[in-house]
Amino acid sequence: ASEGEATAASTSADWLGSAPSIAEGDIVETRDTELLIIGAGNAGMAAAATAADLGLDFTLCEKSGSMQSTRHWFGAVNTRYTEEAGAKVDTARLLNELMRYSSCQGDPRVARVWIEESAEMVEWIDPILAAAGMACEFDNDVDHPTGGTEYLVPTIQHYYSGTDAAGEKLERNKVLLAYINERGYDVAYNHSLAKLVQDEAGRVTGAIFETPDGYVQINSERGVLLATGGYSSNSAMLHACNPMVERCVTSQAGSPNNVGDGIRAALWAGAAKDAVGAPLIFDRGAVLPGQNAGIVTEEGTPAGFAGEPVVQFNLGSQPFMKVGRDGKRFYNESTPYNDCCFAAASNEGGVFCQVFDANLKENVKRFSTIGCSRLTQIKLATQPDTPIDEIYAEEMERGVLIKADTLSELADKLGFEGQAKENFLHEVEKNNQFFDNQADLDFGKEPYRLSEIRTAPFYGCWYGGCILCTLDGVRINADMQVLDNDNHVIDGLYATGDCSGSMFANNYPEYFAGLACGRSLTFSRHAVRHMAGDIA
Incomplete structure (x- = not known):
């Protein structure tokens, strides 16, 4: 396919644009490499370390001035x-x-x-x-x-x-950077992907980057591996490809660099994209009473939400009673993180309120949630004698975690009025009955994840979803080769990590703890080995 003849996943293709026209005279430098990796995050660093092991003459380009953070x-x-x-x-x-x-x-x-x-x-x-x-x-x-x-x-x-000799916490990506440095390789920073380069037959033969010195073209003998991340910071792409985000997300934990540039470059080269969005959303986007879900920043700037700058309040993933602005409970709180957010998308403002009492520590220990929500268990278990107010002093100072001596006072502070307040107090009473009878007659939550709300002081916090990344990307085959709209391989083009697709749709299976990053590391290694001919 020629440049610009890509098919968008949405009927609105405004977010896609077209490949920039770059004259040969605008290119200030041309380099040659054996294998080109674009993006120095979790996927890109695993790819680079694999390429170093294979002795390939590779180039690793990163758009920012530093390596991306590690998903541990x-x-x-x-x-x-x-x-x-x-x-x-x-x-x-x-x-x-x-x-x-x-x-x-x-x-x-x-x-x-x-x-x-x-x-x-x-x-x-x-x-x-x-x-x-x-x-x-x-x-x-x-x-x-x-x-x-x-x-x-x-x-x-x-x-x-682990920690290094100076007692500093070690990170996998930094360890892999040192690993490739020791073998004579490094990252080419401040190289922002402008477009892919294709020959007359459509094979991807390299890429053009925008750098502080001008456009640089890098030709690659074995092709290009995109490891450029998703598009959680691109407002236009979120509107078009992941509309659920507008309905239920209140904070952003992804990198501002994740604007879908690798996905768009691949589409300009003829790639197919997943037809259905797949946002990775956790139920931890704490907000003030009255704040709503949805993007609040101007288009053309990184997507921002009402709950920022603090991006995650981990306590939100605990299965305490949660209600909407009408004061009514609306789903089983003992489900994957994104389920709460998707259910709350039908609430006024796309938000929900979590309520608990002074027995927080005992209840969280019994809930025994999995994945990174266990950080709350660890936080509370390591501070058994520290008051709740002191543990969550920052959230209380921000005004997102609200405390009261009575449930009526709590309802007022949380913003419930009139019928909504009556509904809220009735839901608390019903919740306590469910706890006494060890049976949730409304939504079937497991008895061991029921908790009473009777012991003062009482606490409440409003939340929406916190988006970490997007997982719908360009379609790939089992060798990470990018596919076109006829399901044919685009020769010379590979994708891994969050810019690659063919794995998720509508949601992220959060009970498969660590799957997103595990897939990225595994796919990166496979892609480089395939490009090098190390595996068939």
């Missing part, structure tokens, strides 16, 4: 740590559950690469991280009922941590 938790299937923990994941069920989450809009052949190769990825990266002083913690305590139905909660989450 990642999911991997049936690794040495799984075996040591005495756990084993049923891979057939895992695959089919993934397809069920995406309503079969993901490609099972692509998903199988993560399932079948993530253990090898761990075997590869483990000694690199161990040599730097990082050790793996494996999350095995996940086997308990949740969500009121038969959710699969696989034991897949790995977390590497």
Whole structure:
């Protein structure tokens, strides 16, 4: 396909634009490389370290002036740590559950690469991280009922941590940067992707970057690997491709660099994009009473929301009673993070209010939630004698966590008036009855995740969703090769991480803790090995 002949995932293609016209005379420098990787985040750094191991003459370009931050938790299937923990994941069920989450809009052949190769990825990266002083913690305590139905909660989450000689906390991406530096490679910073370069047959042969010195063209013998992230900071793309974000998100935890430039460049080169959006949203976007979900910044600037600058209040993922502005409970709070946000999209303002009492610590310990929501358990367990007000002093000072001595006073402070206040107080009474009878007759929440609201002081906080990233990207095959709208490979073009698609639709399966990053690391390694001819 020629430049600009890409098909958008939405009927509105305003966000797509067209490839910039760059005259040959505008290019101030041309370089040649064996393999070009674009983006130095979780996916790009794993790709670069793999390329270094293979001895490839590669170039790693990053649009900003520094490497991107590390997502520490990642999911991997049936690794040495799984075996040591005495756990084993049923891979057939895992695959089919993934397809069920995406309503079969993901490609099972692509998903199988993560399932079948993530253990090898761990075997590869483990000694690199161990040599730097990082050790793996494996999350095995996940086997308990949740969500009121038969959710699969696989034991897949790995977390590497450690400190350097100076006592500074180690990060995987920084360790991988040191790893490639030791082998004579580095990152070309301040290289912002302008467009891909194709030959007459349509093969991608390189890319043109905008740099402080002007346009630079880098030609690549083995092709280009896009690891440029999603588009969670691009207002126009969110409007067109992920409209649910406008209805339920109140904060942004993604990088302002994630504006979809790699996705758009691939579409200009003829790529197909996932037809359905897949936002990764957590129920932690704390806001003040009266604030609404939705993008509040001007188009053309990074997408911003009412709940910023603080992006996540982890307590929001705990399954306490939650109500809308009408004071009524509206769903089972013991479900994946994004479910609450999607349900709240139908509430006034797209927000919800979480309520609990002085027994917070005991209740959170009993809830035993999984994934990164366990940070709240850890925070409270390590401060058993510290008052709640002191633990959450910052949130209380901001005014998002509200405290009262009576439930009527709490309702007033949270903004409930008239019938909404009556509804709220009635829901609290009904919630307490459900706790006494150990049965949620409205939404079927598990008895061990019920909690009473009787012991003063009482607390409440309004939330919307917090978007971390988008997961709908350009369509790929099982070798991470980008596909066109006829499902044919675009020769020389690969994609990995959040700019790649064919895996998710509508949601992120948050009970598959660490899946997004685990997929990125695994796919990056596979893509580079395929480009190098190391695997068929």
